[in-house]
Amino acid sequence: MIFETFKIAIQSLFANKLRTLLSMLGIIIGVAAVIAVVSIASGSQAQITSQISDLGSNLINISPGISSGAGGQISRTSADIFTLDLGKHIEENSPNVKRVVPTSSANGLLIKSNNNYRATIVGTEADYQVINKYYPAKGIFFSHYDVDNSTEVIVLGTDLVEELFPDSEPLGQSVKFNINSSTQVFRVIGVMEDKARGLIGDLNSQAYIPITTFMNKVSNSNYVSNFVAQAVSSENATMALYEIEYLLDRYISEEDEYNIFSQDQLLDTINSVTNTLKLMLIGIAGISLLVGGIGIMNIMLVSVTERTREIGIRKALGAKKSNILFQFIMEALALSSVGGIIGIFLGGLASYSISQIGGWPFVMSTLTVLIAFTFSLFVGMFFGIYPAYRASKLNPVDALSYE
Amino acid sequence: MINIKDIAKTYQNGEIEVQALKGVSFEIEEGEMVSIMGPSGSGKSTLMNILGCLDTATSGYYSLNDQDISQASEKELAYIRNKEVGFVFQQFNLLGRKTVLSNVEVPLIYSGAKKKKRIKRAEDLLVKVGLGHRMKHYPNEISGGQKQRVAIARALANNPSLVLADEPTGNLDTNTGEEIMDLFQQLNDQGHTIILVTHEHNIAAYAERTIELIDGRIQRDVVA
Numbered sequence: 001m002i003f004e005t006f007k008i009a010i011q012s013l014f015a016n017k018l019r020t021l022l023s024m025l026g027i028i029i030g031v032a033a034v035i036a037v038v039s040i041a042s043g044s045q046a047q048i049t050s051q052i053s054d055l056g057s058n059l060i061n062i063s064p065g066i067s068s069g070a071g072g073q074i075s076r077t078s079a080d081i082f083t084l085d086l087g088k089h090i091e092e093n094s095p096n097v098k099r100v101v102p103t104s105s106a107n108g109l110l111i112k113s114n115n116n117y118r119a120t121i122v123g124t125e126a127d128y129q130v131i132n133k134y135y136p137a138k139g140i141f142f143s144h145y146d147v148d149n150s151t152e153v154i155v156l157g158t159d160l161v162e163e164l165f166p167d168s169e170p171l172g173q174s175v176k177f178n179i180n181s182s183t184q185v186f187r188v189i190g191v192m193e194d195k196a197r198g199l200i201g202d203l204n205s206q207a208y209i210p211i212t213t214f215m216n217k218v219s220n221s222n223y224v225s226n227f228v229a230q231a232v233s234s235e236n237a238t239m240a241l242y243e244i245e246y247l248l249d250r251y252i253s254e255e256d257e258y259n260i261f262s263q264d265q266l267l268d269t270i271n272s273v274t275n276t277l278k279l280m281l282i283g284i285a286g287i288s289l290l291v292g293g294i295g296i297m298n299i300m301l302v303s304v305t306e307r308t309r310e311i312g313i314r315k316a317l318g319a320k321k322s323n324i325l326f327q328f329i330m331e332a333l334a335l336s337s338v339g340g341i342i343g344i345f346l347g348g349l350a351s352y353s354i355s356q357i358g359g360w361p362f363v364m365s366t367l368t369v370l371i372a373f374t375f376s377l378f379v380g381m382f383f384g385i386y387p388a389y390r391a392s393k394l395n396p397v398d399a400l401s402y403e
Numbered sequence: 404m405i406n407i408k409d410i411a412k413t414y415q416n417g418e419i420e421v422q423a424l425k426g427v428s429f430e431i432e433e434g435e436m437v438s439i440m441g442p443s444g445s446g447k448s449t450l451m452n453i454l455g456c457l458d459t460a461t462s463g464y465y466s467l468n469d470q471d472i473s474q475a476s477e478k479e480l481a482y483i484r485n486k487e488v489g490f491v492f493q494q495f496n497l498l499g500r501k502t503v504l505s506n507v508e509v510p511l512i513y514s515g516a517k518k519k520k521r522i523k524r525a526e527d528l529l530v531k532v533g534l535g536h537r538m539k540h541y542p543n544e545i546s547g548g549q550k551q552r553v554a555i556a557r558a559l560a561n562n563p564s565l566v567l568a569d570e571p572t573g574n575l576d577t578n579t580g581e582e583i584m585d586l587f588q589q590l591n592d593q594g595h596t597i598i599l600v601t602h603e604h605n606i607a608a609y610a611e612r613t614i615e616l617i618d619g620r621i622q623r624d625v626v627a
Contacts, residue, residue: 011500318510319485396484
């Protein structure tokens with residue numbers, strides 16, 4: 001009996017192919033949108049997460065904070081405590097910290113003969129390349145010797161090489177760096193590898209010099225912008241974080257503030273942001289599913305009116321109220337389930353192509369597919385009940401005499 | 404078999420109340436062939452709908468096969484329409500998207516018959532009404548007379564005790580109409596109780612008993 005009713009429902013849908021397709025369209029688009037949104041969001045999230053993990057989940061960033069000028073005091077930053085000695089102090093006294101690398105950066109004009117380019121110049125330690133897993137593709141990175149002796153060497157990002165040395169070999173040549181109307185000359189000793197543009201900015205348009213050279217020649221200051229500490233392992237990152245906080249609290253007076261966060265915390269923050277975004281998009285896609293449901297209700301109501309006579313005949317031949325109710329609910333369910341399946345297919349296709357363009361992994365979870373499909377069935381059921389109920393309670397005499 | 408007493412039916416047509424039946428009483432025995440006659444508006448179709456459980460009377464008593472229909476629930480009425488009554492309409496009322504065979508199967512589907520049994524029964528009935536060669540055709544591919552034969556086969560599907568025919572020859576030419584009436588005659592000879600609604604005297608003449616309605620009341624009830 002159930003099978004028979006289902007067959008009747010499918011047959012009547014096939015009898016009106018174009019209309020069936022049009023009324024399914026809402027569900028198809030809705031389901032496809034949900035699937036695509038979840039898949040694209042998950043894929044790009046996975047990419048961001050892996051980019052951050054690539055940076056090392058055992059990294060801890062320490063930067064100076066700003067204390068407000070309350071009670072007549074002048075607002076000041078704790079930047080004047082961030083000396084190279086502070087970095088050494090943390091490295092030596094925190095058992096879970098493997099090394100601490102200071103960084104400072106400045107924007108200026110890099111000049112090579114007729115070519116110039118606005119670039120960020122970063123002063124740092126030789127270990128910078130190790131903790132960031134970012135190495136030169138050509139030549140070498142500067143060494144501890146260069147840092148200790150404040151040599152005037154520079155390592156360029158790939159974009160800078162393209163701009164400044166369009167058709168000559170950069171290694172061994174000199175470039176000028178112009179900042180605050182003073183000019184410094186550096187010797188190029190290396191070119192960094194090409195790094196995909198990601199969350200942490202465009203590394204390819206940065207240049208690197210020893211931190212001491214940076215402090216002496218560029219910033220003329222005894223302080224650095226921030227420290228990156230590397231924990232012994234990612235499991236020890238939290239312990240290292242506490243140790244650093246403990247040391248800083250003793251080293252830095254109470255009013256002075258600083259910011260400290262681990263990559264793990266950053267990851268958590270980003271994940272929670274993308275999850276919220278994902279939920280919002282699913283909500284929007286869900287609304288289109290709901291609109292699709294209303295489309296089904298509309299078409300079912302038309303169908304009931306149009307087939308009033310058929311309903312009358314079926315009732316005259318012994319169809320019970322429940323038979324008619326079931327038949328029309330089945331039709332709505334068939335509409336939404338076929339629409340749902342097509343939608344899953346199209347959504348998968350769309351998110352696959354977009355993931356190929358965006359360059360992130362194609363992620364499509366069974367759970368999402370299942371939820372989207374169940375929801376489309378539910379929508380069909382919900383919006384199918386009223387038209388089906390209307391059909392079932394038609395009086396046989398009235399239905400038979402309907403023209 | 405059929406026993407009605409003081410059946411009345413009032414319609415609410417907008418503001419106006421229409422009294423289609425004003426107290427009709429009669430009995431019909433099993434195996435009878437009865438025609439109900441009357442001009443249009445006399446209430447004969449209303450009476451037919453009530454007898455076939457498609458509609459319920461406003462007041463009065465109706466029993467079919469000793470079952471009190473006036474008290475029956477909607478579900479029971481559906482059961483009676485399926486098992487006890489077979490309908491033949493003037494407009495044939497076949498389902499256009501189904502084959503001839505599937506049309507005859509419909510009442511069997513609602514009575515819950517198994518597929519094999521259903522097809523066998525439908526095929527037997529179509530052979531019986533002379534349409535064994537048209538089973539896979541669709542209603543729009545066959546003639547009016549053939550459509551009415553399909554309708555008769557469908558009416559007989561669950562072997563009902565009562566066959567109701569509402570102007571069964573109304574949409575047919577004279578010759579085809581006579582063929583259909585011969586078929587009803589045969590069915591009656593085989594023991595089916597048949598009630599025929601018509602306004603044509605030569606069609607009514609096939610029945611041995613004629614009930615004439617005028618203005619919602621029985622004018623005459625004669626056995627030929």
